[in-house]
Amino acid sequence: MNKSRMGEAAVRARDLRVARGRAQVLKGLDFTVRRGSVTGLLGPSGCGKTTLMRAIAGVQARVTGTLDVLGQPAGSPPLRHLIGYVTQAPSVYPDLTVRQNLEYYAAVLGVPRVDLAARVDAALADVDLTAHAGALTANLSGGQRSRASLAAALLGSPELLILDEPTVGLDPVLRRDLWALFHRLAGRHGTTLLISSHVMDEADRCERLLLMRAGRLLADGTPAELRDRTGAETVEDAFLRLVDADVAEERV
Numbered sequence: 335m336n337k338s339r340m341g342e343a344a345v346r347a348r349d350l351r352v353a354r355g356r357a358q359v360l361k362g363l364d365f366t367v368r369r370g371s372v373t374g375l376l377g378p379s380g381c382g383k384t385t386l387m388r389a390i391a392g393v394q395a396r397v398t399g400t401l402d403v404l405g406q407p408a409g410s411p412p413l414r415h416l417i418g419y420v421t422q423a424p425s426v427y428p429d430l431t432v433r434q435n436l437e438y439y440a441a442v443l444g445v446p447r448v449d450l451a452a453r454v455d456a457a458l459a460d461v462d463l464t465a466h467a468g469a470l471t472a473n474l475s476g477g478q479r480s481r482a483s484l485a486a487a488l489l490g491s492p493e494l495l496i497l498d499e500p501t502v503g504l505d506p507v508l509r510r511d512l513w514a515l516f517h518r519l520a521g522r523h524g525t526t527l528l529i530s531s532h533v534m535d536e537a538d539r540c541e542r543l544l545l546m547r548a549g550r551l552l553a554d555g556t557p558a559e560l561r562d563r564t565g566a567e568t569v570e571d572a573f574l575r576l577v578d579a580d581v582a583e584e585r586v
């Protein structure tokens with residue numbers, strides 16, 4: 335990415351609302367995600383993280399308000415090649431090997447034939463799957479399969495990577511390595527990463543945090559700011575205090 339664009343908004347939401355079924359699932363969110371940053375999206379199960387990610391990726395129906403992504407309205411066709419979205423469900427084909435999957439996705443993404451093998455090798459190395467390149471995807475563990483999906487998303491060198499709980503089911507060493515990869519992508523390529531997680535100790539690995547509860551944004555700031563604001567020692571405690579305060583306010 336052009337360095338001069340760092341610091342611009344990768345995502346800008348104003349009064350963002352989403353209805354699913356009869357319920358209002360996102361209830362008027364206002365936030366900005368800076369280009370080239372690693373932002374964590376945290377909150378209890380069902381608070382709307384996946385819905386928000388789907389809206390940003392342009393695949394969510396019934397979105398109202400303003401939602402600009404990389405300077406264009408979410409869902410605009412040119413954004414398709416600029417965004418990598420890795421859902422919680424692996425998107426790789428079980429009856430192909432890992433390498434065949436990546437070759438297929440590289441071809442779909444329009445990677446030139448001469449670059450294809452090198453790109454696939456780099457993506458395999460990034461997610462630590464080189465040793466499993468020839469394995470049938472059906473025979474991988476759950477964590478290996480989700481890393482194969484992540485490798486597929488990396489092939490297109492997206493400007494915005496949206497990762498829905500990418501570290502679920504991974505051991506601490508792999509989690510640490512993946513977080514190092516996320517920061518490398520942001521630092522070296524200026525990629526913007528929006529990463530959801532349930533795991534609060536991962537919050538400290540993010541530059542910025544968006545804390546959600548029940549379809550609303552509870553807090554938006556750096557881990558240090560959130561700790562200072564609440565007087566808590568950990569982000570987990572800060573989050574719990576913010577939730578408790580929010581629940582108490584609702585009861586009034």
Ligand SMILES: Nc1ncnc2c1ncn2[C@@H]1O[C@H](COP(=O)(O)OP(=O)(O)OP(=O)(O)O)[C@@H](O)[C@H]1O
Nearest residue numbers: 354355356359377378379380381382383384385386
């Ligand atoms: N297809 C759907 N139709 C109707 N409501 C839905 C649908 N999918 C999700 N919801 C509701 O929308 C709300 C937000 O769900 P969402 O999946 O965005 O939460 P989440 O924070 O990502 O949860 P988790 O951490 O468990 O993945 C929930 O109350 C859920 O029940």
